[in-house]
Amino acid sequence: MVKKKLFAFSIVLAATVVLVVTAFIIRNAYGWGDEIGRNSSDPPPLSDDSAEVKASLPLFHRLNESFIRGGLPMRGGLSALKRLGVNSVVDLRSIYDHTDEIGVAAERIGLRYYWLPKSVWNPPTDEETGEFLSVVMDDAKGPFFVFCADGVNRAGEMSAIYRIARDKWSVEQAMEEMDRLGFNPYYYTLRAYVWTYTRKHHPSSLPPSGRKVSAFE
Numbered sequence: 001m002v003k004k005k006l007f008a009f010s011i012v013l014a015a016t017v018v019l020v021v022t023a024f025i026i027r028n029a030y031g032w033g034d035e036i037g038r039n040s041s042d043p044p045p046l047s048d049d050s051a052e053v054k055a056s057l058p059l060f061h062r063l064n065e066s067f068i069r070g071g072l073p074m075r076g077g078l079s080a081l082k083r084l085g086v087n088s089v090v091d092l093r094s095i096y097d098h099t100d101e102i103g104v105a106a107e108r109i110g111l112r113y114y115w116l117p118k119s120v121w122n123p124p125t126d127e128e129t130g131e132f133l134s135v136v137m138d139d140a141k142g143p144f145f146v147f148c149a150d151g152v153n154r155a156g157e158m159s160a161i162y163r164i165a166r167d168k169w170s171v172e173q174a175m176e177e178m179d180r181l182g183f184n185p186y187y188y189t190l191r192a193y194v195w196t197y198t199r200k201h202h203p204s205s206l207p208p209s210g211r212k213v214s215a216f217e
Contacts, residue, residue, distance in 0.1 A: 046083040056080045059151035061181055064167070066142040069159045069181075071151025078106055081145050088112040088141045090132070092148040092155060094119050112141060118154045123193030126200065132158055133165050152182035157190040164198055164205045171198045171205050 046052055053060055057080055058071035068086065072093075081089065089106045091098065094117045103113040116132050118124050124132075136144050148154035160174035171194065178194075185191065198205050 044083060045085070046080055048084070050080075052076065052080045053084070059155075059182065063159060063163065066139060066144060067136060067159070067162060067166075068143065068145045069151070069155045070145065070147050071155075072147060072149050073102065078102070078109060078111065082109055082111060084143075086111065086143050086145045088114065088135075088144045090135060090144055090146040091115045092118045092146065092158060097149050118148070118158065120148075120153055120187060121189065123157075123189050123196075126197065129158075129161060129197055133162065136162060137166055153184055153187050153190060156181060156183040157187075157194060160194045161197055164194075164202050169205065170207075171195060172207070174205075 048060070048062055056074045056077035058074065060068065060070045062068045068081075068084070073081070078089070089102070089111050091102060091114065093099075093115075098115065098117060103115060106113040114135055116128070116135065118128070135141065136146065146155055146158065156178040160171075160178045163169040163174040163177065164171060175191070175194065178191075179185075183191070195206075
């Protein structure tokens with residue numbers, strides 16, 4: 001009995017050590033801990049094509065003066081966003097790939113942080129999409145940096161919807177940009193949702209043949 005208890009305790013201890021070490025490695029690899037300790041007062045400005053942006057903000061792409069999309073910020077990424085004039089960070093990672101460090105670090109240097117979780121498998125509800133749009137279309141809180149873990153799929157889906165709702169793009173224009181910036185067709189449910197949402201809420205952005213809402217929508 002004692003040996004069994006010791007064995008079970010050893011397994012729990014080993015698992016705890018693995019989790020702690022993994023969190024430490026991830027935190028140091030991405031450098032979010034460094035952001036927390038940085039002095040955020042009067043940072044010098046950056047340009048979109050600067051070396052700092054390329055090194056710390058994967059898949060960085062500016063849609064307009066109020067909206068930037070990209071992947072998970074790397075070491076120095078949040079400070080780079082601050083120097084670019086970003087005021088708010090919108091995190092689309094789901095409950096399965098979300099971590100707290102970015103939110104803590106963002107708020108520490110004066111950035112607003114919004115966690116609006118989206119699944120990479122299941123499309124958002126219209127209510128969740130409405131919440132996203134209500135945030136990123138509030139100019140008083142922008143400019144915004146919108147990101148997900150890979151920077152191409154959830155960020156691509158929601159950026160396409162933003163283009164349709166805010167910039168009045170056609171669904172074809174929004175899809176072309178989404179695909180050009182790396183959207184993976186494997187996630188067809190996210191792609192289909194852009195069409196579904198547009199049929200319901202912005203039918204004028206659809207070609208005439210695509211404006212009928214099906215019984216499944």
